[in-house]
Amino acid sequence: MDAANDTRQRIITAAQELIYTRSYNEVGVQEICDHANVKKGSFYHFFPSKRDLALAVLDQSQAFMHETIIKKSFLDDIPPLARIERFFTTIYEFHKQVKENTGRIFGCPFGNFGCEMSTQDEDIRSKVDNILSTSEKPFVKALTEAVERGDLPAIDTAATARAIFAYVEGIMLYAKTCNDPELIRELGKRALQLAVPVNMQ
């Protein structure tokens, strides 16, 4: 990695950490620069605005979620519905560990941005909207496979995946607000009940 890429990456990583543990509007550019050990002029060389940084942070958080949670959960070494259950176990264990280390549940980085910024910045809203749709895809795939195997009756897999991921966002918001990772485990058990019958969406 060359020096410019390294500086850009340090800014993104500093912002990701500060914003995730607090909130977007609460963290200023100066604080991000201090945390990344970068001069403010250098910041604006890489990011014309704080919004551009936010979009890069969202990309990095999405890549992180894919590597640490999605890929592991949806491996096809177990039946498709068990993979969805493993998704909930994985996010439960992740946030339980974070709580043990920090005393806090920080929620879903995408839900946090969506909640805080959707009415304030159309580019950020649209990006989070897109990340939510993309996050539904491994659920659609697992549900489709479960229907094909006869593990589920015929259902609207796209509508079901959307209902499940909306529930995921609600669970993460509850876990953050109640500061209790056990809610992820308890509420997650009900996710597969949200099946949407075909033609009844």
Place this chain on the structure above:
Amino acid sequence: MDAANDTRQRIITAAQELIYTRSYNEVGVQEICDHANVKKGSFYHFFPSKRDLALAVLDQSQAFMHETIIKKSFLDDIPPLARIERFFTTIYEFHKQVKENTGRIFGCPFGNFGCEMSTQDEDIRSKVDNILSTSEKPFVKALTEAVERGDLPAIDTAATARAIFAYVEGIMLYAKTCNDPELIRELGKRALQLAVPVNMQ
């Protein structure tokens, strides 16, 4: 209402509107004072800190939700499960109207505060936590009545109400992020599927 109460009320109402349509950290005390047509010294007479104002805003939003949504939805003129369906119809119609008037879905005022502030202010987190628990109560009551009438099998009504309200928060987050009130109608139809069997929580 005397002059002091009127001033206090104007500050709360201005803050409620500004924070709900944007976010807590994005709205400063000076802007709230300007919007309420109140001097900054007067603000601190009523609210020692912005956090104290946030807690009063949450009280007012809770009272508003009770009057406009909960009371109307959970009237006992229809069977208990139909009241839960009416809750979703009511929030759908409310946010559809807001979207028509403003072009935006602003989400759940409690979920918004919980998402943005839970890791930053323990008093606000605890207040929102309490409001979420209180919001589950009319659902517990309707579910209990439905079990008693034989409209539902024996279920853990408290755990079911919690799962349903977590789903409500996820639906509102999705509707805000996708800026689409139709998600409230579509996803809301699945809420009663989240029944939690007795002793299996």
